[in-house]
Amino acid sequence: MKAAVYYETGAPAVLRYEDVADPTIDSNSVLVQVAAISIEGGDTLNRLGGAMAAIPHIVGYQCAGTIVAVGDAVTDRTEGQRVVCVMAHGSHAELVSVPASFTWTVPDGIDIPLAACVPIAFGTADDCLFEFGGLQKGETVLVQAGAGGVGIAAIQLAKRAGATILATASTDEKLARLLPLGLDHGINYCDEDFVDAVRRLTDGRGVDLVVESVGATLAGSMRSLAYRGRISFVGDAGRDTEPVDLSSLKEGNQSIHGVFLGAELLTATRAYTNIERLIGL
Structure with missing residues (x-):
């Protein structure tokens, strides 16, 4: 999948758009096809000097999209549901794996880009x-x-x-x-x-x-x-x-x-x- 990443913190020039491995899900998580992301103030501050969970570090902690896979233990989410989700990092990518407990369903009539800006x-x-x-x-x-x-x-x-x-x-x-x-x-x-x-x-x-x-x-x-x-x-x-x-x-x-x-x-x-x-x- 494609993702926004960086290998070191610093100015905007450290950002890259690259191919990275697709995420996997555990029994309590869902896999979301990302349709919209939010860019938060924390994204900028983290890029300037925040902790990096991995190298490369995938940017972002909030996005919205459609569930494409569901963990075995998840009972309240199904494939095809539109959700907005938050996570510690990794939202600025084509796919994101996130615990189902950190997702919210998006009601009919609400645009995905709008929903992506709400939780945080x-x-x-x-x-x-x-x-x-x-x-x-x-x-x-x-x-x-x-x-x-x-x-x-x-x-x-x-x-x-x-x-x-x-x-x-x-x-x-x-x-x-x-x-x-x-x-x-x-x-x-x-x-x-x-x-x-x-x-x-x-x-x-x-x-x-x-x-x-x-x-x-x-x-x-x-x-x-x-x-x-x-x-x-x-x-x-x-x-x-x-x-x-x-x-x-x-x-x-x-x-x-x-x-x-x-x-x-x-x-x-x-x-x-x-x-x-x-x-x-």
Whole structure:
């Protein structure tokens, strides 16, 4: 089969499109003919310097397609079913072998390319907002990196929940594309300090919840919080390793939750059924 691979981490030039061996399935897995892939922020970060499970390393951790073979112990999947699936690596290929428990059926009427983008981004955003963020109707949310995958999902889900949504992005063009998705106020962080903008847009109060996926903006996100505000810390796309002083949180009875969907999928059936719900929205 053909697959997107690399033999070493680095710039985009390390990527290759090559023939590799077809995957095999065990008794609890299914074999999927891939029709669509999603390119996640983690793909870029992994290519730049992540761990390599094998050489060559097959890129990607989310795709959608049609089941073409089923393991002997699998009882809830059949050949011909359309599914979206997640895995540690290997999705950017013509075929992928994945445990059946990490697949979700795609309902009729939903396009495969659309379904391929749902589990990671929308599952993560939903956990940031509700499971760990405790978002309530009428609250105000700041979505850092609003034009990213998790950001786009968070804006739509927060709007459905009745929240007021602020988001940051690097250009006015990116912010304009977010308006039809439910964005109320866009902040171009290249033109103005986002903390000042948040205070201005909330009449000095701050926001109830921040979806923080950048890392380098964490200190500013803390300064953007209202009294008893919360931060869902979901990523460090900026790869900023500078320590952040958390002592100010206690003065405002504020809190930070780490959010990692992968751990939830391994330990909580709630996460699986939640993604099933999100695919059908």
